[in-house]
Structures are given as C-alpha cells and as structure tokens.
Amino acid sequence: MQVSSLCFDVVIIGAGAAGLMCAATAAQRGRRVLVVEKANRPGKKILMSGGGRCNFTNYQVEPSNFISGNPHFCKAALKRYTQWDFIGMVERHAIPYEERKHGQLFCRDSAKDILNMLLDECAQAGVEIRIHCDILGVEPLEDPPLRYRLTCHQQERPLRIDCQSLVVASGALSIPTLGGSGIGYQIAEQFGLPLIARRAGLVPFMFTDQLKGLCERLSGLALEVTVSCNGQSFTENMLFTHRGISGPAILQISSYWEAGDRITIDLLPGTDARTWLREAKQHQARQLLRTVLAGKLGRALVTELQELWWTEAGERTLAEFSDKLLMGIADQLNGWELRPSGTEGYRTAEVTLGGVDTDAISSRTMEARHCPGLYFIGEVLDVTGHLGGFNFQWAWSSGYSAGLVA
Structure with missing residues (x-):
C-alpha cells in the first residue's frame, strides 16, 4: 500500500485541551499546523468534564494549586496565559458561564461550547485535524529545517508526516476510554527525557x-x-x-x-x-x-x-x-x-500524577532542553492540578506557551 507523505511546520499529537490551544496559537502566527488524534473525535475529555458542563478554569489560580516535583515550573506559563485570558476568549465567543463554589467556572449550557470554541479558533487559523490517526513511531531527521518524522496509520492507511516542530499533547493514562495512553511517555523515553513515576490522581x-x-x-x-x-x-x-x-x-x-x-x-x-x-x-x-x-x-x-x-x-x-x-x-x-x-485506578482517575520530568523542559517554552523542536504540554508533564478547573488552566497555559514558539 502506497505511503502518503505530508509536511507541516508543526505537528501536535493529541486533540485535547492543550493540543487544540497550542494548535490555534501556533497557526495564528502563520505556522502550518496539523493535529493528529487517535480517537474518533477531538476533545472527548473536554466533553465529559464537569458533568458535561466543563469546569474550564478557576478565578483563583495559584502555583500552590499544582503538584509537581518542581513546584516552580508552572509559574511562567500560568503568568504568560492566565485564567483571565481564557475567560476573555470564552466571553468573545459569547459562551454563558457561571461561578460555583471555590471560584470554579463552568459552562451554563454544555461543555460542547468550549470544544466548539477551540475548534472554531483552529479552523479560522487554518489548522488541519486528522482523527483515527495512530502513531506508530517518531524519528529524528537531519534535514533542516525539518526535524521529526512521524509514521502513522489513519484508518489502516499508512501515513508519513515530516515537521519542524513536534508537540506532544497526548494526555496521560487516566480514563483510557477517552483516549488516555502512554505514548507521550514512550516518546520522552525514546529521546532520553527522564520520567517521574506515574500513578492515578483525583480518584x-x-x-x-x-x-x-x-x-x-x-x-x-x-x-x-x-x-x-x-x-x-x-x-x-x-x-x-x-x-x-x-x-x-x-x-x-x-x-x-x-x-x-x-x-x-x-x-x-x-x-x-x-x-x-x-x-x-x-x-x-x-x-x-x-x-x-x-x-x-x-x-x-x-x-x-x-x-x-x-x-x-x-x-x-x-x-x-x-x-x-x-x-x-x-x-x-x-x-x-x-x-x-x-x-479505583486509571479507569476513573481524572488525572495522572507524575510524567515527563520538568527538569528536562523549558518552563518558558515547554521545549525539551536537549531536543530542539520537541515540546511537551498538558497532562503528559509532571504537573497536576487540584480539582476545580486547574488542570484545564494548565492545558491552556502550557499549550499557549508552546504555541508561541513551536
């Protein structure tokens, strides 16, 4: 079977919260962006969150709301893209929302509003999203400016994708029925990045x-x-x-x-x-x-x-x-x-604790320190928020930070 070949400036693995935010941000800079997602639709975890209402952020976001081997790592991204920035986007899209206790913000109608907002932002910026796309392997290239090649299957059709920047936004091990997997950890290990032991959290x-x-x-x-x-x-x-x-x-x-x-x-x-x-x-x-x-x-x-x-x-x-x-x-x-x-383990856990060691990642750009053009964002990193919208805020902040430079 003939292998299809594609070439993009930025390829993002995972069409979840962090991946879509990163995609829109990078494409708005004029980058040609592809998002690959193994599930049958983007944003499945967004849709089920908050009982279908999506607790998309919190009025009171502080570094103390996050667990990490390096408690300072999250500060730069949270400052670069704050809860007020995301609330501003929500308001620009005229999405009705409400505050519940402890500063938690939820959609009044449906989590679909947040997903549709992100997809609209991506579509307006020209992002391409491919679903049913399984990553079989990643390899480095010595073909400047191209740095990485992905080997994929999209509904059994072989696909080869070359890119300058590769962003791993694959999520983690929690709730595998919604697309959670360990591929992000495999990529990190392949490129020599250390991992912090993982376990189920918010469970x-x-x-x-x-x-x-x-x-x-x-x-x-x-x-x-x-x-x-x-x-x-x-x-x-x-x-x-x-x-x-x-x-x-x-x-x-x-x-x-x-x-x-x-x-x-x-x-x-x-x-x-x-x-x-x-x-x-x-x-x-x-x-x-x-x-x-x-x-x-x-x-x-x-x-x-x-x-x-x-x-x-x-x-x-x-x-x-x-x-x-x-x-x-x-x-x-x-x-x-x-x-x-x-x-109850990963089956019902809302998050995965641990992940890619933040000592190997730039807190400003989310780029791997010793692998130019390789980025890790969202839950795959060793940054885990408390319950209450903090994990989504980390997705927005880390995704935006990478999107500014990838």
Missing part, C-alpha cells in the same frame, strides 16, 4: 475490610468533611459508594496519598466534638448518643458508627456514658483514621 478510594460493607450500605450518602493525609487537608463533600468513598474531598486528597497510607476524616469540620459532647451530656443527659449525633450526621451514618465505636453502649443515655468512652468517640468523630486498600 476514589476503595476498601476490602469491614469498611467495604459500611460503604455499600451508605452508598449515595454525602456529607461535608475535612480529610487529611501527608500534611494536606481539604474540606469538601465526601460521598460513600458501593466500592468505597469518593466526592471532591476524597478526590483532592487522593493526589497526596500513596499505597499503605492512612487518611484522617473529620466528620464534624469546624466543631470540637469533645466540647460539643460534654455539653450534650450536660444538657441532653437523657438522650441516646445516636439521637444527638443524628442531628448533625444523619441517622444512617450514625447507625453504622455506633456499630463501629459504641455498639455495647448503644442503648445507654448520655448520662450513663463514662467520660473516657465519650471523649474517645469525640476523638474518632474529629479524627476517623482509615486505610484504603487502594484507589
């Missing part, structure tokens, strides 16, 4: 001990908690599931958890349980403890906690509780220690 926890049954029985119940692990804490909703626990607080802390670690859950954030239960014993002495707790935590959860912590004293009034037992329960309420058996 629910699972249990295999008695907590699994508890979670199954409480599946669907949500409450606000403060969850802590390895010196980090988040106060947000926690959701019990039939596999374990999820919800924003759990997803956030999962990025700081490693196998074998314990997490600590404060079921009464902002309430000193010791003081509260002492006062309850004094003023509600004839009440059962589960009755008092149900006012704050709900009957179903309190029933399960009673089985864990004071099953033998379930029918005692507060007056009959020893101070030692009551204070022990109070300490559990403010500091319930759990040891997850693991996470």
Whole structure:
C-alpha cells in the first residue's frame, strides 16, 4: 500500500485541551499546523468534564494549586496565559458561564461550547485535524529545517508526516476510554527525557475490610468533611459508594496519598466534638448518643458508627456514658483514621500524577532542553492540578506557551 507523505511546520499529537490551544496559537502566527488524534473525535475529555458542563478554569489560580516535583515550573506559563485570558476568549465567543463554589467556572449550557470554541479558533487559523490517526513511531531527521518524522496509520492507511516542530499533547493514562495512553511517555523515553513515576490522581478510594460493607450500605450518602493525609487537608463533600468513598474531598486528597497510607476524616469540620459532647451530656443527659449525633450526621451514618465505636453502649443515655468512652468517640468523630486498600485506578482517575520530568523542559517554552523542536504540554508533564478547573488552566497555559514558539 502506497505511503502518503505530508509536511507541516508543526505537528501536535493529541486533540485535547492543550493540543487544540497550542494548535490555534501556533497557526495564528502563520505556522502550518496539523493535529493528529487517535480517537474518533477531538476533545472527548473536554466533553465529559464537569458533568458535561466543563469546569474550564478557576478565578483563583495559584502555583500552590499544582503538584509537581518542581513546584516552580508552572509559574511562567500560568503568568504568560492566565485564567483571565481564557475567560476573555470564552466571553468573545459569547459562551454563558457561571461561578460555583471555590471560584470554579463552568459552562451554563454544555461543555460542547468550549470544544466548539477551540475548534472554531483552529479552523479560522487554518489548522488541519486528522482523527483515527495512530502513531506508530517518531524519528529524528537531519534535514533542516525539518526535524521529526512521524509514521502513522489513519484508518489502516499508512501515513508519513515530516515537521519542524513536534508537540506532544497526548494526555496521560487516566480514563483510557477517552483516549488516555502512554505514548507521550514512550516518546520522552525514546529521546532520553527522564520520567517521574506515574500513578492515578483525583480518584476514589476503595476498601476490602469491614469498611467495604459500611460503604455499600451508605452508598449515595454525602456529607461535608475535612480529610487529611501527608500534611494536606481539604474540606469538601465526601460521598460513600458501593466500592468505597469518593466526592471532591476524597478526590483532592487522593493526589497526596500513596499505597499503605492512612487518611484522617473529620466528620464534624469546624466543631470540637469533645466540647460539643460534654455539653450534650450536660444538657441532653437523657438522650441516646445516636439521637444527638443524628442531628448533625444523619441517622444512617450514625447507625453504622455506633456499630463501629459504641455498639455495647448503644442503648445507654448520655448520662450513663463514662467520660473516657465519650471523649474517645469525640476523638474518632474529629479524627476517623482509615486505610484504603487502594484507589479505583486509571479507569476513573481524572488525572495522572507524575510524567515527563520538568527538569528536562523549558518552563518558558515547554521545549525539551536537549531536543530542539520537541515540546511537551498538558497532562503528559509532571504537573497536576487540584480539582476545580486547574488542570484545564494548565492545558491552556502550557499549550499557549508552546504555541508561541513551536
């Protein structure tokens, strides 16, 4: 079968958030840009994000919202292309949006609005996008100004693409059904770039001990908690599931958890349980403890906690509780220690922690320091945002930075 040959100034691997932003930016400079995407459509992860409403950025973007082996790396790109720059684009395209808690910005109508905006920007600048395009290999060229050659299959048809600049925006391992893959890491290794160990982030926890049954029985119940692990804490909703626990607080802390670690859950954030239960014993002495707790935590959860912590004293009034037992329960309420058996893994993880070591990348341009014309942007890098629009902002900022020079 005859091999088709193409030549572009810039080839971008991946038609996700970072790749489309980079493509539009580079093409607006007059560069001839091709985006290759293995999936059947561009932007699949954009479409599913935020429950279909796309949490596209956050009013309060700071470097502290990102996890990386080099916490300073993200600063230059975030400064070069800020949340206000992206909000400006959204407003120019007349996309209605709304602020939710913690400064999170969502589309009012549909995530399709953000994807269509990016595709419009690309189309107006002359970007070519090819879907169903599998990368079989990348090789360096010694044919200035051409530097890289991609060998591809597009719907089983062989394709060879030469370019001056190659931008890897392939995403990572999370949610493989939406196109996540490890090809970006393979390319990095091929060209001698070091990698930081990868693991699932922003992902629910699972249990295999008695907590699994508890979670199954409480599946669907949500409450606000403060969850802590390895010196980090988040106060947000926690959701019990039939596999374990999820919800924003759990997803956030999962990025700081490693196998074998314990997490600590404060079921009464902002309430000193010791003081509260002492006062309850004094003023509600004839009440059962589960009755008092149900006012704050709900009957179903309190029933399960009673089985864990004071099953033998379930029918005692507060007056009959020893101070030692009551204070022990109070300490559990403010500091319930759990040891997850693991996470749900890449199947449901919103992000992949780790990736291409940022020490090998220019923080200003996203270009590999020792490989001229080779760029890495978005999630493939060792930069991971908190929940709340930060990973999209990293995609916009890193994609724009590379697009200015690629």
